[in-house]
Amino acid sequence: MDTKSLIIETSTILFQHKGYKSVGLSEILKACNVTKGALYHHFPNGKEELLITCLHTLNKAITTDIENIFRGHLSTKEATQAMIDKLIHNLETDGTITGYTFSSIVSEMATVSEPVRKACSALYENIQHIYCAxxxxxxxxxxxxxxxxxxxxxSIEGAMLLCLTQKSTEPLKTIAKLLPNLLKAF
Known part of the structure; x- marks a missing residue:
């Protein structure tokens, strides 16, 4: 893995687990085993530029995964159930849903930085577009x-956040039971 990819991958995990403000540059440098010069070579504008890059990378990964799930199922109901089942499995297996949620970043940064808000908004728009289509x-x-x-x-984003705060899969399991009925209502 090249240095830039390593910095992005490691920082994404750190930001998701701890939030943007709780992760210092020294922690990123240590986790990646790179120098400050190497980080600024790839991200001349510093930590916020790195965060935006991480959000764009997450956006691509999450969007691709959801598109694949939705392409592989005939109905929205089946695809949604498969996606929620995957989230539940990830939470039960890994103890987190790292690859799918970044609500901690949204809650602490979306009102502070317009570029971060736009990067977060783009992911939610992409997800909604997949469901809508x-x-x-x-x-x-x-x-x-x-x-x-x-x-x-x-509903799904809220359930993921509740799962993480409650350390339980019950919110996603509840959404999995209720969403199919809501889909029928529309």
Whole structure:
């Protein structure tokens, strides 16, 4: 792995586990075993530029994963269930849902930095677009699909946050039971 990729991958994990403000540059340098010069060579504008790069990388990875899940299932209901099952499995296996959520970063940085807010917003928009497109193929109007996609995104993201704070998979399991009924209602 090249130095830039190592810095991005390691920093992404640190930011997700501890939040942006709790991770200092010295911790990143130590975890990556790189010099300050190496970090600034790749990220001349420092830690915030690194965070935005991490968010863009997460965006691609999460979007690709969700697209693959949704392409592999005929209905939104089946795809959503498969995605939630994967999240539950990750939480039960790894004790976290690191690859899918960055709500701690959103909550601490979205009002402080416009570029960070935009990077976070782009991920949620991509997720909603995937849900919306699937719903439209099932005959939902654009308006209904868009509203349902927003509800799905908020419900799943909220459940992931609750799972992490409660150290339990129950919020995702509850959403997995309730979302199919909500999808029928629209």
């Amino acid at each position: 699937k719903l439209v193929t099932e005959g939902h109007s654009n308006e209904s699909a868009s509203a349902t996609a927003l509800l799905m995104t908020a």
